[in-house]
Amino acid sequence: MMSSIHPTVNLYKGDRIQGVWNHKQYRIERLLGEGARGSTYLASINQNLVALKISKDPAVITAESNVLRKFRKAQGVKLGPSLLDVDDGYIRQGEKYSFYVMEYVQGRTLSEHFSSIGLKRLGQITSELLKALHQLHLLGFVFGDLKPDNIIIEQQTKQVRLVDVGGVTQVGRGIREYTTFYDRGYWRLGSRKADPQYDLFSLAICMIQADPSNRLKVASQNRDVLKVLAASQMVTPFQSVIKKALLGKHANALAMKREIDYATKRLPVAAKAQNNKSSHRKKKGEIDRAEVLSITSLVGIHLSVLYFILQAL
Amino acid sequence: MNKGTVSQILLITDGCSNQGEDPVSVSQQIAQEGITVNVIGVLEDDQTEDPTGLQEVNDIAEAGGGISRIVYADDLSETVQMVTKQAMNQTIQGYVNKELQQIFGKEADEASLPPETRGEVQEVMEELGETCDLKVLVLVDTSASMQNKMSSVKESLDDLILSLDARAGSHYFSIYQFPTRKKVVKELLDWTNDGNRLAKVFPKFAVGGITPTGAALKEAAKAFHISMGDEVMRGAAYDVVDSSYRQSL
Ligand SMILES: Nc1ncnc2c1ncn2[C@@H]1O[C@H](COP(=O)(O)OP(=O)(O)OP(=O)(O)O)[C@@H](O)[C@H]1O
Numbered sequence: 419m420m421s422s423i424h425p426t427v428n429l430y431k432g433d434r435i436q437g438v439w440n441h442k443q444y445r446i447e448r449l450l451g452e453g454a455r456g457s458t459y460l461a462s463i464n465q466n467l468v469a470l471k472i473s474k475d476p477a478v479i480t481a482e483s484n485v486l487r488k489f490r491k492a493q494g495v496k497l498g499p500s501l502l503d504v505d506d507g508y509i510r511q512g513e514k515y516s517f518y519v520m521e522y523v524q525g526r527t528l529s530e531h532f533s534s535i536g537l538k539r540l541g542q543i544t545s546e547l548l549k550a551l552h553q554l555h556l557l558g559f560v561f562g563d564l565k566p567d568n569i570i571i572e573q574q575t576k577q578v579r580l581v582d583v584g585g586v587t588q589v590g591r592g593i594r595e596y597t598t599f600y601d602r603g604y605w606r607l608g609s610r611k612a613d614p615q616y617d618l619f620s621l622a623i624c625m626i627q628a629d630p631s632n633r634l635k636v637a638s639q640n641r642d643v644l645k646v647l648a649a650s651q652m653v654t655p656f657q658s659v660i661k662k663a664l665l666g667k668h669a670n671a672l673a674m675k676r677e678i679d680y681a682t683k684r685l686p687v688a689a690k691a692q693n694n695k696s697s698h699r700k701k702k703g704e705i706d707r708a709e710v711l712s713i714t715s716l717v718g719i720h721l722s723v724l725y726f727i728l729q730a731l
Numbered sequence: 732m733n734k735g736t737v738s739q740i741l742l743i744t745d746g747c748s749n750q751g752e753d754p755v756s757v758s759q760q761i762a763q764e765g766i767t768v769n770v771i772g773v774l775e776d777d778q779t780e781d782p783t784g785l786q787e788v789n790d791i792a793e794a795g796g797g798i799s800r801i802v803y804a805d806d807l808s809e810t811v812q813m814v815t816k817q818a819m820n821q822t823i824q825g826y827v828n829k830e831l832q833q834i835f836g837k838e839a840d841e842a843s844l845p846p847e848t849r850g851e852v853q854e855v856m857e858e859l860g861e862t863c864d865l866k867v868l869v870l871v872d873t874s875a876s877m878q879n880k881m882s883s884v885k886e887s888l889d890d891l892i893l894s895l896d897a898r899a900g901s902h903y904f905s906i907y908q909f910p911t912r913k914k915v916v917k918e919l920l921d922w923t924n925d926g927n928r929l930a931k932v933f934p935k936f937a938v939g940g941i942t943p944t945g946a947a948l949k950e951a952a953k954a955f956h957i958s959m960g961d962e963v964m965r966g967a968a969y970d971v972v973d974s975s976y977r978q979s980l
Binding site for chain 2: 514592612
């Protein structure tokens with residue numbers, strides 16, 4: 419096993435990849451993004467656009483598709499993109515890599531939105547996120563790697579969606595993946611153990627990032643994010659709720675949501691007038707995509723595998 | 732991996748060793764004892780990302796069954812915790828694959844299972860990764876050129892401990908430096924799980940000259956054989972002077 423190799427798999431427009439297990443064939447359109455654990459491509463199958471994540475490390479694919487499979491069982495709020503397929507495929511007759519296919523969430527990420535976002539909209543987005551996070555927390559998971567790049571505002575519905583589940587962690591365990599600036603441990607304001615407050619902390623940093631004058635980079639030198647918050651004038655109306663989130667003082671996501679909603683309502687009218695066109699058409703017309711993947715019943719042998727492994731330890 | 736404990740050496744260095752034993756073959760021997768050797772090469776700010784002098788970093792890690800990364804000092808924190816975690820998962824993966832082969836025959840490994848079954852195996856591995864015990868010996872190159880990187884090294888170890896503390900399984904770490912004036916390696920911190928002790932270690936970091944990496948690795952690896960609490964043996968191990976090292980001075 420050579421995992422000193424970078425997990426990136428380079429694919430190009432027009433490349434085709436066919437699964438060896440489920441036999442579906444995908445055509446690569448373009449790169450959506452790449453990170454430390456693999457790359458995500460926009461791909462198409464029968465004229466439909468999908469997002470395809472591929473990695474040289476099959477464990478990444480298995481772990482993330484496991485998470486998406488669990489989310490599928492969640493009722494109500496959509497947590498993460500729907501999972502469509504998990505398979506292995508050969509790239510240009512060469513190496514075989516694992517990949518999974520998910521719903522393509524079309525829209526702009528929150529980081530691309532920041533420049534045009536008003537306070538009122540920021541309050542709404544945060545509130546929606548908190549609602550989704552609360553669902554996630556009730557399921558016993560923490561999102562972990564919450565950051566503006568992983569938050570997409572859907573173009574059609576204006577709904578807020580979370581993508582990239584690489585950081586999703588069972589409550590009580592060590593956060594699987596995080597990004598330095600959004601990590602509570604980095605700012606020395608708490609542990610890296612997964613609890614609901616971990617996500618609320620990251621969300622608070624996202625809000626501070628919305629301030630165009632944010633000075634997180636500078637603040638990182640003395641690791642004092644509270645000082646930066648105090649200087650972030652744009653988010654003044656949310657200052658106390660953000661501060662509570664940074665200090666882990668919200669009982670849960672709903673409690674923070676209530677305070678965000680309250681602060682949003684009390685925003686001065688000028689701020690309110692901005693951007694509220696978008697708030698009208700949301701949630702309607704959201705069609706649940708048919709879930710293509712069927713849950714294969716497990717081969718009975720896996721139980722004996724479990725048994726052997728646990729015995730041997 | 733034995734009795735549910737994953738053992739690792741993490742070597743943090745900025746350059747090659749032209750002294751004494753070949754670190755690559757030493758690393759290979761250490762791996763045979765079930766200890767993984769991970770190596771992080773630290774770049775100077777003006778160095779390119781692929782300097783020739785650091786090729787050895789990859790070779791040592793590969794021989795030691797571990798992971799290597801070459802990074803600037805600023806990225807040490809992220810890298811140290813990631814390398815440690817990935818290498819641990821890799822050890823567990825190798826172990827589980829061996830078990831699978833015993834059950835399904837020679838060719839079987841995780842990747843040959845259908846994706847759904849793989850998902851179940853993955854969950855077992857994650858459970859193991861979260862709960863197994865972990866012993867990490869950090870071996871820090873403190874030669875002159877590393878001097879301005881020591882605060883980054885300390886920060887990265889603080890950060891590593893933060894990540895280790897979040898796990899359910901227990902962990903122990905110890906810290907060794909090399910080279911020192913008279914010895915190949917010097918123990919700075921004996922096996923502990925108390926992150927607060929790190930602060931007291933770092934002011935002690937004295938900075939030496941040449942870097943006999945191979946000999947240092949060999950000495951440091953002995954720390955895994957000393958049962959905790961066994962004062963006599965422990966004393967013997969960390970004061971050993973490598974005769975070949977002395978000759979080379
Ligand atoms: N289902 C999706 N629909 C649309 N865009 C997506 C989707 N999944 C991911 N993206 C976009 O692609 C980017 C890259 O995601 P990816 O999962 O490859 O990892 P990353 O966040 O860059 O890093 P890492 O691999 O370390 O998690 C995301 O930040 C997101 O903007």
